Amino acid sequence: MSSMKTLFESEPIVVNLGLKEFAGNLAERGYEVTHVEWKPPAGGDDELVRLLQKLRPLAGQIDEANRTAVERMFAVNPVLTEIARAGDVVPGLDDYTILHAGPPTSWEQMCGPLKGAVLGAILFEGWAATLEEAENLAFSGKIRFDSCHHHSAVGPMTGVLPPSMPVFVVKDRASGGVAFASLNEGLGKVLRFGANGVEVLERLAFMRDELMPFLDTLVRMAGGIDVKPIVSQALQMGDECHNRNKASSALLLKELVPHVPRVDMPVEAVERCLSFVSSNEHFFLNLSMAAAKVTMDAARDVDFSTLVTAMTRNGTDFGISVSGLGNCWFTARAKDVDGLFFPGYGPEDANPDMGDSTITETSGIGGFAMAGAIPIVKFVGGTSEDALRFTRSMYGITVAENSAYGLPALNFRGTPTGIDIRKVIALDELPVLNTGIAHKEAGIGQIGAGVARAPHECFVKALRAFVNEYVSEGE
Amino acid sequence: MSSMKTLFESEPIVVNLGLKEFAGNLAERGYEVTHVEWKPPAGGDDELVRLLQKLRPLAGQIDEANRTAVERMFAVNPVLTEIARAGDVVPGLDDYTILHAGPPTSWEQMCGPLKGAVLGAILFEGWAATLEEAENLAFSGKIRFDSCHHHSAVGPMTGVLPPSMPVFVVKDRASGGVAFASLNEGLGKVLRFGANGVEVLERLAFMRDELMPFLDTLVRMAGGIDVKPIVSQALQMGDECHNRNKASSALLLKELVPHVPRVDMPVEAVERCLSFVSSNEHFFLNLSMAAAKVTMDAARDVDFSTLVTAMTRNGTDFGISVSGLGNCWFTARAKDVDGLFFPGYGPEDANPDMGDSTITETSGIGGFAMAGAIPIVKFVGGTSEDALRFTRSMYGITVAENSAYGLPALNFRGTPTGIDIRKVIALDELPVLNTGIAHKEAGIGQIGAGVARAPHECFVKALRAFVNEYVSEGE
Numbered sequence: 001m002s003s004m005k006t007l008f009e010s011e012p013i014v015v016n017l018g019l020k021e022f023a024g025n026l027a028e029r030g031y032e033v034t035h036v037e038w039k040p041p042a043g044g045d046d047e048l049v050r051l052l053q054k055l056r057p058l059a060g061q062i063d064e065a066n067r068t069a070v071e072r073m074f075a076v077n078p079v080l081t082e083i084a085r086a087g088d089v090v091p092g093l094d095d096y097t098i099l100h101a102g103p104p105t106s107w108e109q110m111c112g113p114l115k116g117a118v119l120g121a122i123l124f125e126g127w128a129a130t131l132e133e134a135e136n137l138a139f140s141g142k143i144r145f146d147s148c149h150h151h152s153a154v155g156p157m158t159g160v161l162p163p164s165m166p167v168f169v170v171k172d173r174a175s176g177g178v179a180f181a182s183l184n185e186g187l188g189k190v191l192r193f194g195a196n197g198v199e200v201l202e203r204l205a206f207m208r209d210e211l212m213p214f215l216d217t218l219v220r221m222a223g224g225i226d227v228k229p230i231v232s233q234a235l236q237m238g239d240e241c242h243n244r245n246k247a248s249s250a251l252l253l254k255e256l257v258p259h260v261p262r263v264d265m266p267v268e269a270v271e272r273c274l275s276f277v278s279s280n281e282h283f284f285l286n287l288s289m290a291a292a293k294v295t296m297d298a299a300r301d302v303d304f305s306t307l308v309t310a311m312t313r314n315g316t317d318f319g320i321s322v323s324g325l326g327n328c329w330f331t332a333r334a335k336d337v338d339g340l341f342f343p344g345y346g347p348e349d350a351n352p353d354m355g356d357s358t359i360t361e362t363s364g365i366g367g368f369a370m371a372g373a374i375p376i377v378k379f380v381g382g383t384s385e386d387a388l389r390f391t392r393s394m395y396g397i398t399v400a401e402n403s404a405y406g407l408p409a410l411n412f413r414g415t416p417t418g419i420d421i422r423k424v425i426a427l428d429e430l431p432v433l434n435t436g437i438a439h440k441e442a443g444i445g446q447i448g449a450g451v452a453r454a455p456h457e458c459f460v461k462a463l464r465a466f467v468n469e470y471v472s473e474g475e
Numbered sequence: 476m477s478s479m480k481t482l483f484e485s486e487p488i489v490v491n492l493g494l495k496e497f498a499g500n501l502a503e504r505g506y507e508v509t510h511v512e513w514k515p516p517a518g519g520d521d522e523l524v525r526l527l528q529k530l531r532p533l534a535g536q537i538d539e540a541n542r543t544a545v546e547r548m549f550a551v552n553p554v555l556t557e558i559a560r561a562g563d564v565v566p567g568l569d570d571y572t573i574l575h576a577g578p579p580t581s582w583e584q585m586c587g588p589l590k591g592a593v594l595g596a597i598l599f600e601g602w603a604a605t606l607e608e609a610e611n612l613a614f615s616g617k618i619r620f621d622s623c624h625h626h627s628a629v630g631p632m633t634g635v636l637p638p639s640m641p642v643f644v645v646k647d648r649a650s651g652g653v654a655f656a657s658l659n660e661g662l663g664k665v666l667r668f669g670a671n672g673v674e675v676l677e678r679l680a681f682m683r684d685e686l687m688p689f690l691d692t693l694v695r696m697a698g699g700i701d702v703k704p705i706v707s708q709a710l711q712m713g714d715e716c717h718n719r720n721k722a723s724s725a726l727l728l729k730e731l732v733p734h735v736p737r738v739d740m741p742v743e744a745v746e747r748c749l750s751f752v753s754s755n756e757h758f759f760l761n762l763s764m765a766a767a768k769v770t771m772d773a774a775r776d777v778d779f780s781t782l783v784t785a786m787t788r789n790g791t792d793f794g795i796s797v798s799g800l801g802n803c804w805f806t807a808r809a810k811d812v813d814g815l816f817f818p819g820y821g822p823e824d825a826n827p828d829m830g831d832s833t834i835t836e837t838s839g840i841g842g843f844a845m846a847g848a849i850p851i852v853k854f855v856g857g858t859s860e861d862a863l864r865f866t867r868s869m870y871g872i873t874v875a876e877n878s879a880y881g882l883p884a885l886n887f888r889g890t891p892t893g894i895d896i897r898k899v900i901a902l903d904e905l906p907v908l909n910t911g912i913a914h915k916e917a918g919i920g921q922i923g924a925g926v927a928r929a930p931h932e933c934f935v936k937a938l939r940a941f942v943n944e945y946v947s948e949g950e
Contacts, residue, residue: 236850237712250725261745374883375711408849
């Protein structure tokens, strides 16, 4: 039917690949244009294309390993069993040890809020009496700093965890694995954003002296709290269990409440505890993180797996770990967050992206489940369509869909789960992370919330290391 | 540019109005077809077209009256102030009076579940000792039956309300108006579905003796509970506050919980109350209904207004009232519900549509807010797209959008609010109602849930009455 002759006789019908602008220009001129989304593989980077090609012969093995890793994730059944003093349950969290979010760092390299939180933790522990003494101690080398992640723990923002803080203890009923997370302090001036004044220390003392025994008693009386059903319900109730935890926090409270009358504590203390928990719409966040941590730890150390097992930031660096590559961190400078700022603050005040809370995205919720949490766009910016788009775009870089976490707005499609570093590089699509924004100076606290992307460089480094590890020298 | 000649030279481009099938047939044959949704006005009914035409000259006055009515609705600020014995607060609810859902009816005309609930209420009040005695009493004419709606009250399903039952008391802070609703008994065998056995009566006694003083104390200590903010949040958390009340019930509990330690009741009683409320995912429903009732009563008696102020069913008849038409009921036979049945039951077991709970749809939530409650399709059938479609279709028959109730899935568009009988008739689009399905026999209880439509005939009768009332004889 068609020939060169008819081609030039009729109006052109244009198929446009890649840059949308060309399609727009032609459409404006009245031509019929079909636009096809397309990006060159691996952003057109020759080295990355070569690295991906080197993995081609291993594709079967890698896919199989990733299936194994993600099946282990899905098998995890996390249950909150107790609330305990961190030093009593977190392995290696001894006196004069302070854990922090993100990949390992040193006092000298720490960002402002992290330093502020470390000083607060030293005061809270009574290892120093003044901020000056605390700073001298931090500088002296007597304090051992380490990543929460190295101790089965996670913490939001600075993630600072000294031994006397209470932690959620989350056990995997299936494997017996365990993970820990600090308890959420609420909003305003809080240690996790680097504040360390009297009100911060008093709140931490209340959490240690009253909230810890109160919650521990309730959780034990409830016979433990299954976390997965709460997350599953909350994803249908506007939460993504990272930046929005309103439904999950209310559902958790609902599970605990029937046991309140049996708590043997003074009425005033019970009142303080109930008010604290019921007024904190992010109370579930840290529990969500501990559950995500125990889930991702189950997926570690699967040979040939390109699955990301952690994404985390210390406020200076962003690090990822990969199942087939053991305990290595692949790091890059943490990026800025694109979001909405509280009145009086702007991007120039913001610390770069920070905290262990991206363990939620690593496990397939948080930013990956934005389609379940459309109301969040009021908090981080954007439209309801953006929320759906964020989730949809993550299906491309993940290896499975979590049928336990169905998203109503996507007709109950499961959340995109299990990030494959090959897919991230090949599609040049970086993981979407929901996050709070901290002021870059210690002591000021949260100044906004938004969406960030994991740095490309982390995935490049991981891919290089993976090729190094698994592709024999001959090729 | 175009002429008859060119018309026949090129391929036809078809615009199809109305029946979609024609467009499909042409499209299958390869023609370019644009389908336009279209129905003849008023379903093509000549009488209805004439009635609507008679109202044309009054359009300005009617639109203005409807604006007034809907503004009164939006101004209502409903607050739960106390939980009290119905006979002590509901006007005219004296001994030997029993209120019921829907338009007025008599013992002889009552459907099976309503009769069952009436007998249960008589036993609960101690007016009879056996079911047989109760039936004789009901039949004797000694009991005065009346619609809840005639006493500022509403009740779900049978809506049976005798004097000793506890009720939510909801006051409008703005106007001082007040409305009442019974407390939700939970699922299974319950009075509102016509069950009247020992477990039903024991539960009602617990609700009267323990739950009423417990909740009343909490509500008073909380200084009252504002209902609108809970509805507003819950619509962003998967509830439509009629058939799904999971988030709203949890949010209500969260408001009450901090006051629990100060309740001066035996520990066992407090435990029973907390367990009862925390395990009932529909506990908020009756409060939602009372708030909707006080809202709609504010919109009553606006001259020239075609706004629907109540839609309700007694299990036999469906009735609506209209703002400009006083206290008249415009009734028709209640319809069947299209929904999902619990295992072992089917449409042949179902009682027709029943209850006052459609006051929620009348006020712009419930089925009208389905787009805020996509998870509900798992309960009533359909897909997530259906949920959006139900809400979208209701914008056509309503006069306003409630900006206080933004729907995330529709990019925070306000719920369609204020049903205009003219629009219902003109578009031939009937209000969407979410509802439970009761077994047609007394005592069996809920057998499913689904979606119903208000009967067309109610709106036809109301339109006739409106024309009669407001259009002068000359025309």
